[in-house]
Amino acid sequence: MMIRYGLGLLLLSAPAVGQVGAVQAQGEEPAKQQKGPLVLGAYAQGSFIIAHTPAIRHLAVSHPTGFELNLQRQTNGSEPWHAWYRYPKLGVALVYYDYHNPVLGRSYAATTYINKSFLRRPRHELNFRVGTGLAYFTNPFSLESNHKNTIVSSKLNATLQLRLEYDVAVAEHLGMLVGLGLNHYSNGATTKPNFGINLPTVFLGFNYHQQRPFVPAVRPANDTPADLGRNFLNISTSFGLKQRSPIDREKYLVQSVSVLGGRRVGRKSNLLVGLEGFYDRSLLQEQRDTARTTDNLPDVKKAGVLVGHELLFGRLAVVTHFGFYLYNPYKSNNFYYERIGLKYHATDRLFGAVDLKVHRGSADVIEWKVGVKL
Structure with a gap:
């Protein structure tokens, strides 16, 4: 098989770089304690199943469709590693898929992920997302009642997500998102058969940005790890x-x-x-x-x-x-x-x-x- 292994919106936004010193001088909480702004997203998705082995070709005939709700928090420099990765977002997502096949049924997944920016401008950004979590399948393999499902053999499976996302502003706080991704579901051979599902996916949806453009907190003057070289x-x-x-x-x-x-x-x-x-x-x-x-x-x-x-x-x-x-x-x-x-x-x-x-x-x-x- 191929591996091919949440919500309040009323939070203070991080101050602009030039304002940090003044804000802290006025008694506001330091950047170390501030939380980054939130991004709330809703996406529709369309997929197909990769027939990566002959044993699942009879199931790789439908075109699954799904929907996702997610919540991301923008890192703001409160930890040194935020700046090392160009201030990524950390998120949680709920993902639903209908496989349009009675053998496969539907799946419901909850994932956590990190979303790293390769390009960030005031009105658009290009991100790469990687995440993992757990998924529940309604129709797993059963010798007695569902022996044709050679892809999914247990109700509970692990999931891996890889995505490339492009977000462009259509209003002050609203962005339209398009993207390409791969969703993988497997139970890691805990139960067999376990060929797993690989879903290349196209995404289209919208993001609500609590703060746009995002301005990070001041990066520490010395962010060298204490254990470097040890x-x-x-x-x-x-x-x-x-x-x-x-x-x-x-x-x-x-x-x-x-x-x-x-x-x-x-x-x-x-x-x-x-x-x-x-x-x-x-x-x-x-x-x-x-x-x-x-x-x-x-x-x-x-x-x-x-x-x-x-x-x-x-x-x-x-x-x-x-x-x-x-x-x-x-x-x-x-x-x-x-x-x-x-x-x-x-x-x-x-x-x-x-x-x-x-x-x-x-x-x-x-x-x-x-x-x-x-």
């Missing part, structure tokens, strides 16, 4: 659940442990290298189903080495890993694996993450991870 150690463990096949409905536990060394090499980036081990209990059952005898079966545990990158947004990071198995007696997959995920530091030491581990573009397991940074 080394660190991450120790973590994870668990996940996966299903082997549509017939075997049992969910098998998958666990991992990792020890990674890292270094902050820039304002936006950490580089990582380290070792990790895996124990996938579904492989034990796979062995029993395929082996002539259960004597002297190879070990299903695996160990690997990885290199990785973290793209930093304050306490949040987008994680990408590429690893190779060094210990892999039971050859159930390729010798390498990939991972993409989201990591969040609850404190300077404690973090959690949700990752999708992949073998050659095919989802293996969703990993729920906790760890410490030393």
Whole structure:
């Protein structure tokens, strides 16, 4: 499969750059505490389903249509990373799709996202949006009642959004938005079949801007991270659940442990290298189903080495890993694996993450991870 892994409007707008000093001198709250202006949007969307595998060609015949409501808050420089990314917007969205196919039904999704500007002028802007969240499907796969739905096998799925958006002012606070995007839905092999849905999408709608044009707060004179150039150690463990096949409905536990060394090499980036081990209990059952005898079966545990990158947004990071198995007696997959995920530091030491581990573009397991940074 292809991965191919909310509301008040009466808030104070950020003051103009030339006014910040005067406003703060008059006793207003400093830029550190001010909230950025809001953007409220409503979009219609039209799509088609990519037949990325022959097993879903019978379903890639309709043209899904949908609707989205979203709320974005403009970052204003209250944190150093806002300026590093040219003051992106942070948003939440509710997305509805009707697939115009009784096998697929409808979906309802809630996502969070970041919207980064490549071009921003007083009357128009060009943005790139990436987001993730959860989606509910009304008609998932069922051996008894809906066996033709080979795309979606569970009611609850993860979603990934990629978009290019152009917003042009049609009134003082109103902008018209057009865009192209890709929506991906999958459960990460938690339940099978899991080919997933990929929806190239065209958007048309309107945005209400609380403040336009947006003027950021003053950027700090020194925004160099305190830990730039420092080394660190991450120790973590994870668990996940996966299903082997549509017939075997049992969910098998998958666990991992990792020890990674890292270094902050820039304002936006950490580089990582380290070792990790895996124990996938579904492989034990796979062995029993395929082996002539259960004597002297190879070990299903695996160990690997990885290199990785973290793209930093304050306490949040987008994680990408590429690893190779060094210990892999039971050859159930390729010798390498990939991972993409989201990591969040609850404190300077404690973090959690949700990752999708992949073998050659095919989802293996969703990993729920906790760890410490030393």
